Amino acid sequence: MSNNFYETLGISKGANEDEIKKAYRKLAHKYHPDKSGGDEKKFKEINEAYQVLSDKAKRQQYDQYGQTFEQAGRNGQGGGGFGGFSQGGFDFNDFFSQGGSGAEFGGGAFEDIFSDIFGGGGARSRRRQKGRDIQMDAEITFEEMVNGVRKNIKLYKSAVCERCKGAGGEPGTGSKKCPTCGGSGQVRKTSRSFFGTFSQVGECPECLGEGIVFERKCRECGGDGRVKKYQDIAINIPAGIQDGQTISVEGAGEAGAKGVGAGDLYILVHVKPHTKFSRHELDIFSTEYVPFSVATLGGKVEIDTIEGRLVLKIPAGTQSGETFRIKERGIPDLRGRNMGSQMVKVMIETPKNLSREQKKLIEDLKESGL
DSSP: OOSOHHHHHTOOTTOOHHHHHHHHHHHHHHHOTTSTTOOHHHHHHHHHHHHHHTSHHHHHHHHHHHHHHHHHHHHTOOOOOGGGOOOTTOOGGGGGOOOSSSSEEOSOHHHHHHHHHHOOSOHHHHHTOOOOEEEEEEEEOHHHHHHOEEEEEEEEEEEEOTTTTTSOBOTTOOEEEOTTTTTSSEEEEEEEETTEEEEEEEEOTTTTTSSEEESSBOTTTTTSSEEEEEEEEEEEEOTTOOTTOEEEETTOSOOOGGGOOOOOEEEEEEEOOOSSOEEETTEEEEEEEEEHHHHHHOEEEEEEETTEEEEEEEOTTOOTTOEEEETTOSOBOTTSSOBOOEEEEEEEEOOOSOOHHHHHHHHHHHHTTO
16 A cells, blocks of 8 residues: 555645545546446555545644654654654554445544553443444436435445344354453453553453353354345435535444444435536526527527426527526525526527528628617
8 A cells, every 4th residue: 555645646745625536536436346447455545545635634644744653663763743652663554544345434543543552442342333434436417416316326345144133143052151251351461562561451352342152153254243245225315415525324334243333324426517507506507509680689499407498588689698597497405495596698609601691681780880
């Protein structure tokens, strides 16, 4: 994995927020594991870099400490770091490790680091820790953005084992006191770090803090209570969502170990550009070309809207570039309380290949000063 998040996203160190977001979207779309030719490892690196560089505070810390932490870890040197801690032995990337498979994040990176050092947390806190969150991208059309859409997606993720219902034991098998921790759910271990040698009490790796184990582990999940498999998930994308907004589905992330609740699913929505329409806030903008005669004398023309064709009345003397508002033909807000308009910019078509009679009429108009 590249230690330089800027190189990972292919941007300069002075890149602004829009450049960072644009680079991330392009690479995430290219390497997404669910796409043909996707690269799960590469996607994970891209996601990790984006999570840091898109956050002002994290980016500032990375710019200030990232390279010195890495160098100090190799040389065993001290120095100032976060909160006055020594830099020796730290790899800055560990602070933002995403963990797991696929596009995942969360899971308490900071808590895990300092729990390992100081023995914090313990078995009880780990038992309450839900499964990891998942982040993914979804692309919708302009029309789906205006009207809202329900999409079915397929995710490969940890799910509750159907055989043992997440308990981890082979059905019908009894339980017993964990022989590793004696039923306490905790074990004492000694670890070395850049602070020195520490003796700490941590979660028992055999029973995961439960204090009991089954006589036989579930043959389907191996005792973890989870299995990796594809799952179909229905997501509702509301009308009016902005390009780049994220929606969440509670409990649709990775399942937790041994029956602990699942994390959440976060969907980053991308709206495909439309060939005719564009958006500004709740309004839809479009351009229509009208004949010279209609713009001069007035008349009616058919125009395109998201809901289909519509007749627009053109007043006499309309100038090229004038914009007409069609109310209630725009985009609803996410709460459904307001509706934008369609703004139609009129451009006058200059006639070509005129007949002799038509040229004569234009010349007469020219001579009359029009």
